[in-house]
Amino acid sequence: MNDLTEHLRERVLAAATDRKPLRIRGGGTKDFYGNAPSGELLDTTGHAGIVAYEPTELVVTVRAGTPLAELEAALGEQGQMLAFEPPHFGEATVGGCVASGLSGPRRASAGAVRDFVLGVKVLDGKGEVLNFGGQVMKNVAGYDVSRLMTGALGTLGLLLQVSLKVLPKPAAEATLRLELPQDKAIEMMNRWGGRPLPVSATCWHDDLLTLRLSGARAAVAAARAKLGGEDVAAAAAFWDSVREQRHAHFTGDVGGSALWRLSLPSRCAPLDLPGAPLIEWGGALRWLTFDGEASIVRAAAAKVGGHATLFRGGDRSGGVFQPLSESLMQIQRKLKRTFDPQGLFNPGRLYAEF
Amino acid sequence: MGSQDEHRQLAEAEIARLIDGLRRILPPQALLVEREDLVPYECDGLTAYRQLPLLVALPQNEAQVVAVLKLCHELRVPLVARGAGTGLSGGATPVAHGVVLSLAKFMRILDIDSVSRTARVQPGVRNLSISEAVAPYGLYYAPDPSSQIACTIGGNVAENSGGVHCLKYGLTVHNVLSVRVALIDGTVVEIGSGALDSPGYDLLALMIGSEGMLGVVLEATVKLTPKPLLAQVVMASFDDVVKAGNAVADIISAGIIPAGLEMMDKPATHAVEDFVHAGYDLNAQAILLAESDGTPEEVAEEIAAMCAVLEKSGATDIRVSHDEAERLKFWAGRKAAFPAVGRITPDYLCMDGTIPRKHLAHVLTRIAELSEEYHLRCANVFHAGDGNLHPLIMFDANVEGEVERATAYGGKILELSVEVGGTITGEHGVGIEKVSQMCVQFSKEELAAFHGVKAAFDEHTLLNPGKAVPTPRRCSEYRLTGSAK
Ligand SMILES: Cc1cc2nc3c(=O)[nH]c(=O)nc-3n(C[C@H](O)[C@H](O)[C@H](O)COP(=O)(O)OP(=O)(O)OC[C@H]3O[C@@H](n4cnc5c(N)ncnc54)[C@H](O)[C@@H]3O)c2cc1C
Numbered sequence: 001m002n003d004l005t006e007h008l009r010e011r012v013l014a015a016a017t018d019r020k021p022l023r024i025r026g027g028g029t030k031d032f033y034g035n036a037p038s039g040e041l042l043d044t045t046g047h048a049g050i051v052a053y054e055p056t057e058l059v060v061t062v063r064a065g066t067p068l069a070e071l072e073a074a075l076g077e078q079g080q081m082l083a084f085e086p087p088h089f090g091e092a093t094v095g096g097c098v099a100s101g102l103s104g105p106r107r108a109s110a111g112a113v114r115d116f117v118l119g120v121k122v123l124d125g126k127g128e129v130l131n132f133g134g135q136v137m138k139n140v141a142g143y144d145v146s147r148l149m150t151g152a153l154g155t156l157g158l159l160l161q162v163s164l165k166v167l168p169k170p171a172a173e174a175t176l177r178l179e180l181p182q183d184k185a186i187e188m189m190n191r192w193g194g195r196p197l198p199v200s201a202t203c204w205h206d207d208l209l210t211l212r213l214s215g216a217r218a219a220v221a222a223a224r225a226k227l228g229g230e231d232v233a234a235a236a237a238f239w240d241s242v243r244e245q246r247h248a249h250f251t252g253d254v255g256g257s258a259l260w261r262l263s264l265p266s267r268c269a270p271l272d273l274p275g276a277p278l279i280e281w282g283g284a285l286r287w288l289t290f291d292g293e294a295s296i297v298r299a300a301a302a303k304v305g306g307h308a309t310l311f312r313g314g315d316r317s318g319g320v321f322q323p324l325s326e327s328l329m330q331i332q333r334k335l336k337r338t339f340d341p342q343g344l345f346n347p348g349r350l351y352a353e354f
Numbered sequence: 355m356g357s358q359d360e361h362r363q364l365a366e367a368e369i370a371r372l373i374d375g376l377r378r379i380l381p382p383q384a385l386l387v388e389r390e391d392l393v394p395y396e397c398d399g400l401t402a403y404r405q406l407p408l409l410v411a412l413p414q415n416e417a418q419v420v421a422v423l424k425l426c427h428e429l430r431v432p433l434v435a436r437g438a439g440t441g442l443s444g445g446a447t448p449v450a451h452g453v454v455l456s457l458a459k460f461m462r463i464l465d466i467d468s469v470s471r472t473a474r475v476q477p478g479v480r481n482l483s484i485s486e487a488v489a490p491y492g493l494y495y496a497p498d499p500s501s502q503i504a505c506t507i508g509g510n511v512a513e514n515s516g517g518v519h520c521l522k523y524g525l526t527v528h529n530v531l532s533v534r535v536a537l538i539d540g541t542v543v544e545i546g547s548g549a550l551d552s553p554g555y556d557l558l559a560l561m562i563g564s565e566g567m568l569g570v571v572l573e574a575t576v577k578l579t580p581k582p583l584l585a586q587v588v589m590a591s592f593d594d595v596v597k598a599g600n601a602v603a604d605i606i607s608a609g610i611i612p613a614g615l616e617m618m619d620k621p622a623t624h625a626v627e628d629f630v631h632a633g634y635d636l637n638a639q640a641i642l643l644a645e646s647d648g649t650p651e652e653v654a655e656e657i658a659a660m661c662a663v664l665e666k667s668g669a670t671d672i673r674v675s676h677d678e679a680e681r682l683k684f685w686a687g688r689k690a691a692f693p694a695v696g697r698i699t700p701d702y703l704c705m706d707g708t709i710p711r712k713h714l715a716h717v718l719t720r721i722a723e724l725s726e727e728y729h730l731r732c733a734n735v736f737h738a739g740d741g742n743l744h745p746l747i748m749f750d751a752n753v754e755g756e757v758e759r760a761t762a763y764g765g766k767i768l769e770l771s772v773e774v775g776g777t778i779t780g781e782h783g784v785g786i787e788k789v790s791q792m793c794v795q796f797s798k799e800e801l802a803a804f805h806g807v808k809a810a811f812d813e814h815t816l817l818n819p820g821k822a823v824p825t826p827r828r829c830s831e832y833r834l835t836g837s838a839k
Contacts, residue, residue, distance in 0.1 A: 056603035057710050057741075079609055107550065114556055115528050128799045136708040137740035138525065138780035140514045140563045141788075141795055142823065143807045147527070147559030156555070168609035190469050194493065196580045196648065218651030265548035267470045284550045306549040321553040327543045331810050332555050338806030350554065 003063070004047040005129065005160055011042055012158065012344065013127040021347045024154040026065060026093030030100045032312055034153050034349045035320055044095050044158070050074055051161060052135070059118060059135050061163040064095025075166055083110035083167040085201075087243050095159045101151020104243040105201035105212070108193075108266075108281035114150040116165045122149060122157035125340030135163045148335070154346045155354065156339040170200070170214035174224045175235030177210045182270045182279070185209040189282040190267045197223045203242050204279040205249055212239060242280065249278040249287060258314025260297050262286040264306030271300045287311070298322055319352055329353060364431065364451045369408065372429055372453075376411060379421040384459075386410040395454050398439040398446040399501075400787055402703065402757055407434070407448030414459045416542070416572055423570065424540035426453060432819045433538075435566040437478060437509030440501045442704050443785025445512065445565045449819060455570065457508050463487050464573065470548065471578040472531060477508025477571045481515075484576065493578040496523035499781075500689040508571045514563030516781040518614045518688060519645070521739035525781070527562040529577045535561060535569035538812045548575065560807065565783050566818045568811040582647035585613060587681050588660050590669040591638035595619055595734075598640035599714035601667035602738045605644060608663050610656060614645035615739030616688050619718075622695070622733040622746070623687075629694035632687025633680075635671055642669075642738065643688055645681075691735045692746065699731070699748035701757075703764050707771030708742045708780035720770055721745050728763040730756070742780035743771070769794050784822040792822070793829035801826070 015022050021039035031037060048065040055078040062071055068088055075081055085104030086097045098120075103112040119133030133139055133146035149156055180188060185204040192199050198215035210232060213220045232238060241247040250259065262271070266283035273296070277286040290297055294310060301308040307322035324332065329351070336343070336354040343354060364372070376385050386392055387409045396404045408431075413419045426433045432452035439446050448454050460476035463484065467473070468491040473484055481502040485494040498517030499505055505515070511533060516525045523529070532546030546558040561568055592598040598617055605612065618626070618641055623634040634641055642664070646656040661672055675681035687694075695702050709717055718734065725732045735744040745767055749760035768778040768791040778784070778791045792801065804823040808815065824832075 054710070054712065056606045057712065058606060059710070101551075101556075111524065111528060112551065114559060115524065124799075124803070126799075130797070130800050130803060132800065132803075134775070134777050136710060136776050136780070138516055138520075138708045138737070138742045139777040140781060140783055141777045141779050141792065142784070142800070142804050143568075144514075144527070144559045144563055145803065145807070147556050148807075150556060150559075151551075152555055168606075168611065171609065190471075194468060194471050194491070194580055196492075196582045198648075216648065216652040216655050218655050219649045222649050222651055263549040263551050265470050265472075267467070281550060305547055307547070307553050309553070324554050325543070327537070327541050328545075328554065328557070331543075331557065334810035335555060335807065338803060338810060 002046055002048060008042070008044070008047060008158060008160065009123055009127050009129065012123050012125070015040070015344050016125065016127060016342055019342060021344050024158050024346055026096035027067070027091045029088065029090035029092045030096055033100055035316060035352065037349055038347060042158070045093060047160065055080055058137065058166055059163055060166055061135055061161060062094050063161050064093060064159045066094045068092040068094055068097050079169050080166045081169050082116065082164065084113050084116055085243055086113060087245065089244060094162060098150050098162050099152065099154045099159055105203065105239055105280060108202070108284060109200045110167070114147045117146050117150045117162060118165055119163040120146040120149050120159055121161040122159055124157045125342055125344050129160065130157070133163065137165060153349045155336060155350050157345065172217040172220040173200070173212060173214045173235070174220050175210060175212045175232040175238065176224065176227060176229040177208055177232050178229040179207055180204070180209045181207055182276065185279065186267070186269065186283045193266065193282045201239060202280060202282050205247070206276070210238065247278065258289065258291050258310060259312040260288045260290055261309040261311040262288060262297070262301050262306060263309070264301060264304055268304045268306070271304070273297065273300055294318055321351065324351070362430065362451060364408070368429060372425070372431055373409065375425045375429070376409070376422065379418055379425065380411060380413060384412040384414060386412070395436065395439070395448060395456070398441040398444060400442055400444040400447070400785065402701065402751065402761070403444045403447050403786055405448050405450055407454040408451055410454040410456055412456045412459055416536070419455070419536055419570060419572060420540045420542065422453070422455060423536055423538055426816060427539050427814070430814055430816065432816050434818050435508065435512070435570050437506030438480070438504045440505045441509060441513060441783065441785065442706070443779065443783040443787040445783050445785040445818070445821060447786055457506065457570070460572070466491070468493065472548065472575050473578055474573055474575045475507055476573060478506050481505050481507060481510055488578050492581050494581050495529065495576055496579045497526050497529050500692065507574050507576070511562055511571050511574055512564065512566045513781065513783045516737065516742070518616055518685065518737065521615055521737070522611050522613045523579060527559060530558070530562060530574055531577055532575045533558065533561055533571050534573035536572055537569050538814070538816050542572065546575070563783070565785065565822045567808060567822060568817065584650050584653045585645055585647035585681060586653050586657055587614070587643055587645040587675045587684050588657060588664065589634070589673045589684055590642045590644070590664040591635040591671040592640045592642070592668065593638065593670050595640040595718050596715040597668045598642050599711065599738070601642060601664055601669065603711060604663050604667045605660060608659060610659060612644045612660065612739065613647040614643065616643045617641070617736040617738040618688065618691065619734040621731065622691055622735050625694040625698050625733055626687040626691055629697055630686050630690045632683050634687055638670065643684055688735070695733050695746045695748065700750040700752065702749065703747040703760050704782070705743065705745040705747065705764050705767045706779045706782040707768055707776055708740070709771050709774050709776035711738070711741045713774040717743065717770060717774060721767060724763055724766055728759050730760055730763055737780070740780070741776065765791060786821055789822065789824045790828070790832045792824050793832050798826060798829070801829070
């Protein structure tokens with residue numbers, strides 16, 4: 001329960017004076033993600049603690065260094081949760097979770113991290129403490145800088161504190177499994193997505209489509225009866241393995257070391273790429289192990305209106321995120337300059353240009 | 355470049371060049387220059403502020419919008435985008451030496467993809483017409499501002515509009531996948547995509563709620579939601595607004611997120627009942643509307659649970675809608691609340707602060723005290739689930755001093771919202787109305803960051819200048835005149 005704002009601010013000011021970039025780090029569980037981190041280590045884990053939590057307001061405010069597991073446990077005690085089901089990948093912090101912007105299995109139905117971020121307190125590149133958004137659920141005063149910071153990989157500022165919307169845990173859940181080939185599974189996930197069914201997560205792998213239903217007891221039971229398939233034992237462990245990438249698709253001997261994350265319009269037919277993906281989010285997220293040219297994966301994703309990220313491993317020298325058009329890059333460069341004029345925070349982590 | 359508050363005056367020759375240039379771009383009927391043609395554009399839903407623009411352009415296609423932008427950019431002429439003009443914060447109020455760019459002609463739904471559950475629409479498409487167009491597929495567009503029969507998607511994107519169902523289904527920001535935007539220099543960019551996320555910074559989040567200050571929305575791809583099989587609403591009466599407020603917290607504590615959760619106080623229900631005969635309890639100090647949607651089994655379960663909670667919270671009367679007609683009747687009252695209040699007063703100002711709900715009793719008490727102080731009546735309509743208050747301050751602009759009194763009263767309510775840890779605007783935007791109160795909510799450095807964001811898109815501050823983000827000078831003046839704390 002420590003407030004290290006002053007300490008962190010001094011570090012930023014010193015870095016500004018010495019013109020020495022900083023590598024902001026929470027639990028270090030996402031060190032692998034993005035372009036290679038560089039700069040002098042700035043550890044946020046000491047800046048921890050839940051600052052305010054009122055279950056009836058559906059809002060929690062927490063310091064960035066707080067362990068994600070600790071936050072989830074506190075919410076769980078009140079029957080609430082982070083609905084975007086963020087992956088931990090180890091002893092993650094809340095700051096790292098928001099900065100990386102990664103969401104888990106419930107994303108397609110509940111929303112992403114950015115959809116639940118209500119406000120942030122940040123240190124900018126001049127060492128100023130700035131507050132954006134707030135602790136309330138609706139807020140349109142000023143540009144939505146809180147969401148801009150989400151997924152920015154710390155390149156726009158050091159997250160000190162975030163306010164998140166939380167939700168009650170569903171009263172009931174059920175997980176079932178059907179045998180379906182990839183194209184059919186994609187079709188079915190999209191069809192169910194258009195029906196008023198309480199589908200809260202989907203995962204297709206190796207001709208098996210696993211489906212989680214969440215909601216009121218009656219709704220889950222009715223949908224369970226309608227959809228057929230077989231009940232899955234140890235469902236929680238299964239979804240956890242997808243969320244934390246301990247599933248065989250991510251760990252097994254899959255003949256390659258580069259894991260690609262393809263974010264696509266959900267209805268896209270199976271891509272014409274070697275190997276079979278693991279599919280989540282109703283078809284909108286596909287994980288593929290592929291060791292060929294990056295340009296092949298990127299082109300395949302772009303062709304159908306999506307983008308590809310070299311998530312883990314592989315040759316990262318060319319940048320891991322899909323390149324942006326020059327007009328969009330120009331805006332992003334200017335935004336970077338606004339919040340971090342000297343380029344102190346996590347240089348190159350998102351794009352080599354900044 | 356002049357400061358934001360003193361828009362540049364155009365010389366006669368510049369105006370002539372502008373008109374000449376626009377005549378080359380637009381067909382004659384798409385350019386309004388005569389005073390009587392400009393009058394309908396002099397204000398939006400915030401009628402207390404009026405300003406005639408220099409002229410109004412009504413382009414019909416993207417190429418024309420781009421050409422108008424390029425010309426204005428080259429001549430450094432300010433430009434205000436406009437949808438239906440239902441905004442309540444003066445976001446679409448013209449600037450004197452500027453062009454109003456109306457997107458009213460962009461009324462086409464370009465594509466409906468029932469499989470991906472998305473619709474690509476032009477910015478002038480009305481909110482409700484999307485839901486109407488996709489109804490045959492069992493889908494709808496979830497955000498439902500009360501102005502949905504009139505307001506446009508372009509306006510919704512610019513304001514991040516909400517509706518009575520956004521507690522469960524989210525605001526505009528949660529329901530838009532991508533926008534096609536023309537920047538001030540005429541460059542057209544796609545922000546977002548048909549996928550659920552995009553590489554780089556989340557510019558989509560930045561665009562939504564940016565009040566027409568970062569770019570002109572040319573298209574929006576929105577997410578469609580499957581229509582629930584059934585919806586039912588509970589109407590509960592309370593003899594005390596505080597009890598009603600506590601009942602809201604009790605429902606949430608019970609682990610229920612109703613599809614809609616709205617509250618109205620007595621002055622509001624009386625105004626509404628006279629207007630639409632929604633069947634509201636006129637003896638109640640406050641009523642709550644709580645909706646459940648889903649499968650019939652689910653709705654039955656949730657309605658029973660909500661009724662139990664409401665009873666325990668001290669509701670004096672509880673009614674559940676029997677059929678769709680009755681459900682719509684209950685909501686019709688809530689959705690007509692603003693026009694209903696409009697009928698009983700010559701003018702009204704609609705406030706939009708959001709507060710942590712636990713401070714509701716304190717805030718409502720203060721609003722009532724201020725009503726006495728300023729000698730102005732006030733009715734309260736409240737998106738109770740998410741803490742978004744709409745006090746409606748009634749006044750008569752023809753009575754000397756009432757506009758000023760109403761504005762001052764409104765300003766106090768906004769500052770009160772900030773004081774209890776809330777915000778000056780939940781969904782209507784800052785516009786020109788609340789620009790001074792931005793100085794209360796944000797520090798000098800935070801405002802500077804907003805100006806930086808603006809400059810990343812529009813360095814000469816030509817798009818909707820003078821709105822939403824105050825200049826440092828304006829804030830120091832505001833502080834000097836003592837209106838702020
Ligand atoms: C009776 C009534 C009830 C209302 N109820 C609600 C409610 O429940 N919830 C809610 O959130 N709001 C509500 N509003 C407010 C208003 O309807 C919304 O803010 C709406 O989104 C405005 O849409 P519009 O098309 O009228 O936009 P306008 O008023 O024309 O413009 C609003 C802003 O959007 C900008 N803009 C418009 N089109 C574009 C574009 N294509 N590109 C870039 N910028 C653009 C304008 O410059 C301006 O800043 C209500 C208003 C009224 C009068």
